[in-house]
Amino acid sequence: MSSETDQSSVTVLGLGPMGRALAASFLxxxxxxxVWNRTPGRDRELVARGAVGAGSAEEAVAASGLTVVCVVNYDAADxxxxREAVTGALKGRTVVNLTADTPARARSTAAWAAEHGIRYLDGxxxxxxxxIGTPDAVFLHSGPEDLYRAHRPVLDALGGTHTHLGEEIGRAAAYDIALLDIFWTAMAGYAHALAVARAEGITARELAPFAQGIGAILAPVFGxxxxxxDAGTFSGEGNPITSxxxxxxxxxxxxxxxxIDAGVMRAAEGLARRTIGLGHGTDGFLRIxxxxGRDRKEG
Known part of the structure; x- marks a missing residue:
């Protein structure tokens, strides 16, 4: 049996595109x-490259001191x-869960792991x-720092940068949610912009260079x-929310x-108008x- 401190082996549960990329980097x-996947057959290429294809999830987790999980969501991970046999096989071992879900799910899974003697990191x-496997990969982790440091040598095989965000187990998922919020809201805005541009006879390729310019403006604005x-000042000196x-x-x-449906922009305008109505018309847009937060507290 692999010891908890063994840095020569790892198990990967979940062989979707990301799971396969993780396993390939470890190899x-x-x-x-x-490796193990609920749907058989996805391990063929990895096995041909030298991976061990486990016949069951419990066999897979028993093969290594460290198990990396990457499935569609925490329902799939749970x-x-x-399962009783898998939970039993994991006792005394470490799970690094790289599955995307909410901070609340990360916390509940960590509590379950602690109850069953399983060491747990979320990511x-x-x-x-x-x-994955290149310098461009970005991984976020949260949970016990000593556990993170113990398994960092194996995680480094995935390439890129690894950031430990603190011991509170939900922090990695919280960062993930916030950052994906930026990404998908931006993508929805881009899709809407392309629809408007096309209606005005502008192709996506014609608009793209200028859209990239807008994207470049955002990075320094965020900072x-x-x-x-954080200070609660929200200066609108250069661009007030009324504008x-x-x-x-x-x-x-x-x-x-x-x-063209403008529901997303109507929602954003509604937030701006409500903020103006509260007397903040000279403030910047991020006053919203x-x-x-006020809506959350009052709900």
Whole structure:
């Protein structure tokens, strides 16, 4: 049986595109890699490269002191990990869960692990499968720091940067949710922009270079405005929220003139108008952060 401190072996549960990328990186690093997937057949290429294909999840976790889980969500993870035979096989071992879900689910899983003598770290993968094993990969981790440090040599086989965000187990998932919120909101905005542009006879390729320019503007804005959000100052000296609301109204009018749904922008404009109505018209757009928090507290 592999000892808890053995740095030569690892088990990967879940062989979707990301799970296969993780397992491949472990193999490339020369680690003895055991793999298992609920749907048979996805391990063929990995086994051909030297991985051990386990016949069951309990056999897989028993093969290594460290098990890395990467499945679609925590419901899928629970369906595997909380089976009696698997739970028993994991006792005294470590699980690093790189499955995406909510901070609350991370905390409940950590509590379950502690009840059953399983060491637990939660994590998030912030970059695509193509980055795994390269310097461009980005991983976030949370949980006991000593446990993280003990398994860092194996995790380093995945490449890129690894950041331990603290011992509170939900922090990695919280960062993941917040960052994905930025990404998917931006992608929804881009999709809407392309629809409006196309309605005006502008192709996606024609718009793309200018859209990239807008993206470049955002990076420094995020950094500069973060300090104001934390301080609660929300200066609108350069661009007050009244100006933002006016721009949004133009977008809504142009969109709906072409029969394009403007629901997302209407929601954003509504937040801006409510913030103005509360007497913050000269503040910056991110004043709505407090409005959103106020809605949560009052709900």
């Amino acid at each position: 490339d690093a020369g680690l003895r890699t055991t 369906a595997v990990l909380r 998030a993968i912030m970059t695509p499968t193509t980055t 500069e405005d973060a300090a104001e959000v 933002a609301a006016s721009s949004m109204a133009h977008i809504i009018e142009a969109s709906e003139a072409h029969g 952060t407090e409005l959103l």
